[in-house]
Structures are given as C-alpha cells and as structure tokens.
Amino acid sequence: MIEFRRVSKVFDGGEKKIEALKEINITVEKGDIFGVIGFSGAGKSTLIRTVNLLEYPTSGEVIVEGKDLAKMSEKDLREAKKNIGMIFQHFNLLNSKTVFDNVAMPLLLSKKKKKEIKERVNEILRFVGLENKAMNYPNQLSGGQKQRVGIARALATNPSILLCDEATSALDPQTTKSILNLLKRINEEYKITILIITHEMEVIKEICNRVAVMEDGSVIESGNVIDIFARPRTETTRNFIRSVVRDEVPSSVYGLLNEDAYFSRIFKIDFLGLSSGQPIVSKTAKRFSVEINVLFGNITELQGIPFGNLIVEIIGNEDEIDRALQFIKNQNVKVKEVTKDGSKQRAHFKRLVGNSVHG
Template sequence: MIEFRNVSKIFKSKTRTVEALKNINLTIEKGDIFGVIGFSGAGKSTLLRMVNLLEKPTSGQIFVDGQDLSKLSEKELRQAKKNIGMIFQHFNLLRSKTVFDNVAMPLKLRKTPKSVIEERVNELLRFVDLSDKANSYPNQLSGGQKQRVGIARALATNPSILLCDEPTSALDPQTTTSILQLLKRVNQEYDVTILIITHEMEVIKQICNRVAVMQNGEIIEEGTILDIFSKPKTETARNFVRSVLKDEIPQSIFNILQSNGKFSKIYNMEFIGESSGKPVLSQVAKSFAVDVNILFGSINELQGVPFGNLIVELQGEEAEIARAYDFIVQQNVLVNEVVRNGS
C-alpha cells in the first residue's frame, strides 16, 4: 500500500543543512493502522508529508498503491492524491464556513454534482455523529467536534489512505479516546489504511496494530504493538513504553524493603496471552518456601492479546527463591530481576 525505499530528505538554508530523514525503508500494508512515534524533531512529520508529496524526497522512492509518486506527471499526481485524505493537529477548518460546507469543500473543488455532495456530506456527518451541527460554525464547536469535522472532510472523496498528523495532541484524554475509537471505525467500516504520527504512546497503544519508532531522522525500531511493548530493543522505545506501562518502584518502597532485614529478590514479570490467566504466583506460594509480596501490577489489552505486568518481591532462602524463579520462567513468563536503587 505505502512503501518507502531508501528515502532521505535534506533541508538546506544559507546557514545550515538538516538531514530530516536518513535512508528510510518502511512498508505499510493495506488495512494497517500504522503508528510512527518519536520526540519532536525525530522526522515523523516530514515522513508523513512524503506520502502525498507535500515534501519531496531528496533521494529514494515512495510507492503508493504500486505507483512511484515521483515519476507521475502533475495530472497523474493530482489523481493519486485524491486517494489520500489528511487530518491535522489543529483541525485546519475554514472559520467562515459551516460544518456542512467544510466537509463539502473537497467535493466542491472536484466539481461534484450538488445532489451527490449533499448525500455524501450528510452520510459522513451521521458517521461522525454531527448531523445536528451541519449549520454550525467551527467557533461553536468543541475541540473533539472540530476534529470529527476534520475526519469527515478527509473522508469526503472516499480515500483509501488517511494520514493523521498528531490528531489528538490538542485534545483532553476522554476526547482523545473517542476520536481514536472513531478512527478505528473509519479503518474497519470504510476499509481505510491509516498512518498516524504522534509523540503519545497511549495513542499507539489504543489504536495501532504496528508501530515504528523514530529518532534523529531514522527508524530505530519497528514491529507489532505486542513486540514493541513486550520486547522493546532500544532505550527510546523502552522510555515510550514506560510512559504507558508505569513500572518504576518509588525509592521509599525500596527503603522499606531494605529495612526489614529479610533476604529477598525483586522481579519484573510480564504475562502475555494465555499466561495472563494462570495463577502462577498462587502456585509459587503453595509450592515453595517463599513469601510473595506484590509491589505493582497492571494488565492491558494489545490488539486483543492480554498483556500483564507485575513487580514482585520473593522473600526466603536464596536457593528456594532460585527454585521459584525457575518455576515461573517455565510458565512462559518473561522475568527480569529489578536492581534495587542505591544497591
């Protein structure tokens, strides 16, 4: 559907040269909700704008539906762009136009018959639950409603690809969730492939099936959501995952544990899929001479797969703790020892 082959982008001015993208190779399959995450300046906005050639690559090729966009004539490129919708961080609505007219704008530019415009716009306003706002103006809408108008406008021409430029960063958490749920419906009911860039890992967690992590113009990690959350390979990815799966123990807890005088070890345990439903710690407490102290726990669902995280202290004799550790590992649980702060 979308393929980057050895894509680089260099911005030059009189005083400096910036390499915004460095040899990007990336494939986004039809039907994906693909997320690109990175801090400011990572190159993700430049990457997004390459898909519809708002930015042209300095080198490399970008294929959309098998077409190399850089090889198309202006007429062919205009036709190709009709298949690509875009929604923006700050909505980009025309303040002097009603909601209906904002959604209708792409169709009017294509000289679509008035009857077709009316039918399509009304359909989309029903889809985004804004039928009662058709005659309202943007300044009469909430942030979430404005973004719903932006989504309806982007879908007006029946695109097969939707580009989302930080679509929820201006919204509160509750509104963010509702917009992400709407984008999921767009993907499923209209069969639209979605490419979304963000700096919020919670957005990736809620909506995407695949993700790429960017840093300094490069893709440093890529995989399924489950891969990235359960086995992040880079420190940047680990930091993003920690922002959602908070698993750090406060120093005050370490101090309390150290003051009790008992020998113990602390482990971070990750339960994926079927292992999430196993009473592993209950079995450990019954089968081994150790005390189990749960310090932290959470469970999430990633693309329909349960993903649990526990931080547990095992108290007892060192040999018995080792036996309990071996048992836990045999239950298909990923276990890492937590190094105590200050030790």
Template sequence: MISIKDLSKVFQTKDQEVRAVDDLSLTIDKGEIFGVIGYSGAGKSTFIRLLNRLEDPTGGNISVDDQDLTAMNKNQLRIARQEIGMIFQHFNLLWSRTVFDNIAFPLEIAGVSKQERKNRVNELIDLVGLSGRGNSYPSQLSGGQKQRVGIARALANNPKVLLCDEATSALDPETTDSILDLLVDINEKLGLTIVLITHEMHVIRKICHQVAVMEDGRIVEQGDVLDVFLHPKQKVTKRFVDQVMGDPEKEHSLQLINDKYQTGEILRLHFVGERTNQALISDVSRKFEVDVNILHGKITQTQKGAYGTMFVQFVGEKNEIDRAVQYIESTSVEVEVSPSV
C-alpha cells in the same frame, strides 16, 4: 500498500543542512493502522508530509498502491492525492463554512455533482457522529467535534489511505479516546489504511497494529505493538513504553525496598494475553515456601491483546526461590531478575 525506499529530506538553512528524514525505508500493509512515534525533532511530521508530497523528497521513492508518487507530475499528483486523506493537529477547517460545507469542499474541487455531494456529506456526518450539526460553524463546536469534521472531510473522496498528523495532540484525554475509537471503527468498517504520527505511546498502544520509532530522521525500532511493548530494544523506545507501563518513582521505590529488607530477590514478571487474568502469585504462594511481596504492577491493552508487568519480591531459601521461578517460567510468563540496586 505503501512502500517507502531510501527516503530522505534535507532542508538547507542559512548555516547548515538539516537532514530531517534520513535514508528511511518502510512497508505498510493494506488495512493496517501503522503508528510512527518520536519526540519533537525526530522528523516524523516531515515524514508524513512526504507521504502525500506536501513536501518533496530530496531522495528515495514512495509508492502507494503500486503508484510511484515521487515520479508524478503535478496533474498526476493532484489525482493521486484524492486517494490519500489527511487530518491535522489543529483541524485546518474553513471557519466561514458550516460543517456540511467543510466536508463538501474536497468534493466540490473534485467536480462531484450537488446531489452526490449532499448524499455523501450526510453519510459522512452520520459516520463520524455529528448528526444534527451539519449547519453549525467550527466556532460552535468542541475540539473533538472539530476533529470529527476533519476526519469526515478527509474521507470525502473515499481515500485508500488516511494520514493523521498528531491528530489528538490538541485534545483532552477523554476526547482523545473517543477520536481513537472512531479511527478504529473507520479502519474496520472501510478497510482503510491509517498512518498516524504521535509522541504519545497511549495512542500507539490503543489502536495501532504496528509501530515504528523515529529518532534523528531514522527508524530505530519497528515491529508489532505488543512485541515492542514486551521487548523494547532502544533507549528511546523504552522511554516511550514507560509512558504507558512505567512509574517514574519505580526505581526509587525499588531502591528503598532493597535498602530496607536486603533479602530475597526482586523479579520483574511479564504477562501476555490470557496469562494477565490468571492467579499466578497465589499459586506460587501455595506451592512454594516463599513469601511474595507485590511492589509494583500494571496491565494495559493493545490491539493484539493484554500486556502486564509486575515487580515482586521473593523471600525464602534460594533453592525454593529458584523452584518458584522455574514454575513461573513454565507458565510462559517471562521472568527477569532485577539486579541489586
């Protein structure tokens, strides 16, 4: 659906060149919710603006549905952009227009007839959950409602791709979740390909199928969201995973436990899918002569299933602990022995 090859963007400042996007290649499948995550300055905002050529690339190619956007002239690009919707962090609404007229605006530009515009706008107002608010102005709406208008406007021309530029960053957590639920609903109902950028791993965890991690203009890690949660390879990725699964006091807590007890072994257990719902710890306590102390644990949900992690302390004879670990591994739960701290 979207093919990106050797994409780069260099900005020339007074003193130096800034390589915001550096030789980036990526493939995004049709109907996928694809997340790009990175900290400030990673290049992700530039990247998403390159996808519809709000920024012109310095080098490389971008193809959407087998159309090479980088080879298009202005007229061709204007037509192609009708198939690429975009929503923004700060909504970018026209404050002098009503909800209805904001959503209708791209249809006016496209030359759609008045009756068709009316039908389409009313359909979109219902789709995004704004029934009865068509005559309201942006100043009369909450942040979540404004973003729903932005989403409806982006969908006006029946695009094949929806780009989301930090679409929930200006919203509170509860409103963020409602907007993310709406995006999932739109993806499923319309088969829309969604590309979103964010610095929040909660957003990736909740709705994305695939994720790419950006740092210094490059993709440093990429994969299925559940796989990335389970096996983050890069330091920056581990920091993002810890946003959702981590505990900033965890290492300090483990240090205190080791200092206090200085016995047994501390294990990190990874649970995936149905294993998160099984009473593994009680099974181990019944089957083996080990004392089990639960130190830290958390379960979260991704689009591909549940993922849990738990730190436990096993106290007992070494051979009995080893047998217990072998039993846990036989259940497909991953076991990582924490080094002494």
C-alpha cells in the same frame, strides 16, 4: 499499501543542512493502522508529509498503491491525491464556511455534481455524528467536533488511505478517546489504511496494530505493537512504553526495604495473553518454601490481549529461590531480576511492605 524505500529528506538551512529523514524503510500494509511515534524533532511529521508530497523526498522512493507519486504528471498526481485523505492537528477548517461547506470542499474541487455532493456530505456527517451541525460554523464547535469535521472532510472523496498528523494532541483525554474510536470505525467499516503520527504512546496502544519508533530522523525500531511493548530494544522505546505501562517500583517502596536476616531477590515478571490470568504467584508460594512479597503491578490491554507486569520480592534460602524462579520461568512469562538501581545483582532486603504470600 505505502512503502518508504530508503527515504531521506534534507532541508537547506543556509550554511547548515538539516537531515530530517535518514534512509527510512517502512512498509504500511493495506488495512493497517500504523503508528509512527517520536519526540518533537524526530522527523515524523516530515515523513507523513512525503506520502502526499506536501514534502518531496530528497532521495529514495515513497510508493503509494504501487506508484511513485513523485514521478507522476501533474494531472495524474492530482487524481492520485484524491485517494489520500489527511487530518491535521489544528483542524485547518475555513472559519468563514459552514460545516457542510468545509466537508464539501474536496468534492467541489473535484467538480462533482451538486446532488452528489449533498448526498455524500450528509452521509459522512452522519457517520461522524455531526448531522445536526451541518449549518454551524467552526467557531461554534468544540475541539472534538472540529476534528470530526476534519475527519469528514478527509473522507469525502472515498480515500483508501488516511494520514493523521498528530490528530489528537490538541484534545483532552476523553475527546481523544472518542476520536480514536472513530478512527477504528473508519478502518473497520471503510477498510481504510491509516498512517498516524503521534508523540503519545496511549494512541499507539489504543488503536495501532503496528508501530515505528523514530529518533533523530531515523527509525530505531518497528514491528507489531504487541512485540514492541513486550520486547522493546531501545531506551527511547522503553521510555514511551513506561508512559502507559509503568514497570518500575516507586523509590519510596525501595526505601522501606532494608537489610535483614532474610535472603531475598527482586524480580520483574512480564505477562502477555493467557499467562496474564494464571495465578503464578500463588502457585509458586504454595509449591516452594518461599515468601512472595508483591511490590508493584499493573495490567492493560493491547489489541484485546492482556499485557502487564508484576514486581515481586522472593524471600527464602538461595536454593529455594532458584527453584521457585525456574518454576516461574516455565510458566510462559518473561522474568528479569532487578534491584534498587536497576542492576541484576542479588541483595538482602527487609520485608516491610506489600502483600506477602507465604508457602
């Protein structure tokens, strides 16, 4: 477990002090894959570096496995840090050392016996899929292979906590996916708690069960990933979510909707879990005297749970649209009325595009 208790960090920039962290309160439970997301300068790198005291907090406490590392003796701190592995964005490998020697480095520093080092390094290299690269040097490896070496090195001392500092941002999408799958395996098979910082919402979506969103040194919201995706409270979080789950009709589609005799309203319907598989649009069109024009929609998966949205135009008289709307709301989905400018005003539109369902 990792607890950040009112953690602040101030850097002295001469005449101007920089508040990198402002009273952060987060709890990372044992077994979590906890993501911290934010734009550059949000303070997330500073935050993760306080866990192993690469940065000391100016105030507050960082409690790791029940202990405040900042209050430990130098000897006890060295021992405690062996329980915390760290993966870096740019790998931080020694180019003059082989893959085997890079992974063995933490064990050599811990004065482990030669036989024990050999067995452990070979075991970890098999786990990360690099057993045939032990005698290679970093400049002979791809970016993904270098990061696997970094991961193997971080696992060498059998840590219970793994810190990932933008571990995939230097990698292409396919390699990123393979590294994320490896991190999931580490969490599941070794029962290691993972704290990962990133500016990519795709990373959060793929492997994290909980997330904190940072902005300007503060945590602006945090919680279960599914809850954050389904009910974001801040515009920053909504912007991150839109990078992986698009929920706005392209402006070109709105441009084709002009005033006509029909009365219509546009709604965004959010689906989560079982409701994602329900034929809500078809049921509504059959039950009520309305036409439903599907403007836009997508679906993705969060922790194995379907999540997505539809944006539809409902066409008919006002009373019948109200009845249809109430029926949709009763299907355990979230419904929001929208128009071209994002407001909730009613509007008259001509039905020219999309797949219409007529009741």
